[in-house]
Amino acid sequence: MSEEQNRPLQLTAFCVRGEPISYADALRGTFTPIAAGDAWGPPWSTTWFHVQGKVPESWAGRRLGAQFDLGYDGPAGFTCEALAWKDGKPWRGVDSNHRWLPVEGPDIDFYLEAAANPRATEQGSEPAPSMIALRASPEPAFVLRQAVLTSRAAVEAESDEGPLDPRHKITSVGHAHIDTAWEWPIREAKRKVARSWSTQLALIEEYPDYVFAASQPAQYAWMKESYPDIYRRIKEKVAAGRWEPVGAMWVEADCNLPSGESLVRQLLHGKRFFMQEFGYETRILWLPDVFGYPGNLPQLIYAAGCDFFLTQKLSWNDTNKPEHHTFMWEGIDGTSIFTHFPPADTYNGSFSREEVERSVHNFKDGQSSNRSLYLFG
Known part of the structure; x- marks a missing residue:
């Protein structure tokens, strides 16, 4: 991209230590100028960036966007992220996978609620950093690398590679796998859901054929309580058939340690929430990231009114990989459930060739099927 296709944006910043504050409270904060190259965000703090700028008249008619590098030092979910607010409402997520926000009109004016999430664990022999020490550290954890208005070509270049084998039919499903309990405080998991799902709502508006799937009623309940505008729009998209609640369980639960009664209650509360909130009964147990399954699970799935089971994590086994991708799983009582392992061996697909x-x-x-699912996002 040539130099004249980038223009710096004007940013001011307001840092909040401790627990996050509301958008309305953030607007009352004291914002100071910040630019690319400046440090920001002590660990686990929140920095609100006020983003402003003007589109040059000579750029009229181009595809424009605000592009950010907040200082990412790892993949999404392991480093800093932000939720963009526009006109007082959650707009889209900004992270290492989503660095570009569309810009329309001559004036640019929105906010980023940026979470300074440090990488909580490291592989290797060195001890992991103390989360308590990080929380108390006054030192900024990230450096703002980029905040520019950029011009993009209206049409991306097409691949000149040949077609794929047409005999196998793939149904691609957009979804966002978000651990309800992850390497950050629960409040950060809630904000992550808002960042991810607001982005999906924007993509649904942009692409008329796109349908998004999301599991875990617990996370829907978070949106209902803390982000009512996001939740209202989700309900609209569910009613329109553009957003599919999947999962059946309250969260994507571990299935190795809990008792059968615990799994029953996961199914009971999960299905009941979707039926009460959306008038929708999900027929699939969706557990792509669970590390094992008890022999009584087919019986529980069937008794809960589900006909299908989707999972994937066992494909990462280094020794005894699953022998099938599509099969009938028979439980210890003889109950059988139609089961599918997406053969791409991932639930976070990038849609690469x-x-x-x-x-x-x-x-x-x-020999028995020519169809499979592909989970991307």
């Missing part, structure tokens, strides 16, 4: 081809060539049940 390599992953899509893997869905075709890695599929182990081609």
